[in-house]
Amino acid sequence: MDTHLEKILQDFAKGSGRLTILTGAGISAESNIPTFRGPEGYWTIGSNEYQPQEMATYRMFKQKPEEVWKWYLYRIGVCKKALPNPGHHALVYMETLFKDRFTLITQNVDNLHLRAGNSLEKTFQIHGNVFFMRCADECKRSVFPIPKHLTGREKNETLTETDRQLLICPHCDSRTRPHVLWFDEMYNEHYYRYHSALKVAEETELLLVVGTSGATSLPNQVVWEVKHRNGIIIDINIEENPFSNIAINSRQGFFIKQPSGKALPDIFQKFKAVME
Ligand SMILES: [Zn+2]
Numbered sequence: 543m544d545t546h547l548e549k550i551l552q553d554f555a556k557g558s559g560r561l562t563i564l565t566g567a568g569i570s571a572e573s574n575i576p577t578f579r580g581p582e583g584y585w586t587i588g589s590n591e592y593q594p595q596e597m598a599t600y601r602m603f604k605q606k607p608e609e610v611w612k613w614y615l616y617r618i619g620v621c622k623k624a625l626p627n628p629g630h631h632a633l634v635y636m637e638t639l640f641k642d643r644f645t646l647i648t649q650n651v652d653n654l655h656l657r658a659g660n661s662l663e664k665t666f667q668i669h670g671n672v673f674f675m676r677c678a679d680e681c682k683r684s685v686f687p688i689p690k691h692l693t694g695r696e697k698n699e700t701l702t703e704t705d706r707q708l709l710i711c712p713h714c715d716s717r718t719r720p721h722v723l724w725f726d727e728m729y730n731e732h733y734y735r736y737h738s739a740l741k742v743a744e745e746t747e748l749l750l751v752v753g754t755s756g757a758t759s760l761p762n763q764v765v766w767e768v769k770h771r772n773g774i775i776i777d778i779n780i781e782e783n784p785f786s787n788i789a790i791n792s793r794q795g796f797f798i799k800q801p802s803g804k805a806l807p808d809i810f811q812k813f814k815a816v817m818e
Contacts, residue, residue: 568753
């Protein structure tokens with residue numbers, strides 16, 4: 543590791559500033575979860591092929607709720623087979639080390655951070671979590687786990703009557719929907735911790751941006767907020783991307799062109815060396 547970077551990490555660790563991690567699809571890709579923007583994401587209904595950008599919308603759910611559910615139950619199966627990787631584990635160790643100074647903001651809906659062991663309190667799942675569902679009519683604003691019976695489906699597996707019953711809201715008999723933020727929906731605090739994420743960004747001294755290229759608005763806002771406040775931005779990505787440019791051009795920024803499964807354990811070791 544670059545000695546200048548090592549010093550910045552260790553000076554930060556010895557202080558009392560907040561550490562925020564922003565993760566995206568790259569860290570999940572290292573656990574073999576496809577981004578679903580590639581060929582794995584296509585979904586055939588009748589003679590039409592739909593792309594994820596069309597499937598993951600409220601509009602499609604209103605038109606073809608059962609198809610949308612089949613697509614999500616298949617995606618859950620893919621996520622369930624995946625395992626957290628060394629990058630995920632390093633973030634769990636960082637939470638243990640930094641305690642209240644730590645926040646994880648993730649765009650990933652695959653549940654791998656929680657499965658690795660990060661706490662729900664410290665993990666802001668700003669795009670939701672595919673293992674959970676909620677009432678599509680919002681009779682109550684609660685979120686509940688998708689019954690185990692439904693998780694782990696194959697592509698295009700038809701829903702049985704039992705499956706349909708399990709996808710009914712227990713409170714009002716309406717349909718449930720996946721607990722995810724769709725492309726045609728807005729962020730909010732209640733389900734996605736929108737304001738909390740922005741507030742954390744305002745207080746962040748060191749931001750690690752991991753495996754994301756900034757295609758969505760809230761991650762962009764978080765990164766720019768930290769930059770405006772002269773926080774330290776470290777971008778970890780196997781490819782150059784808009785965030786690596788922001789990092790390089792900020793006051794104390796770095797671009798680590800490595801997989802997160804390599805970079806995050808290394809960073810954790812630098813923190814640990816001065817904190818224990
Ligand atoms: Zn309901």
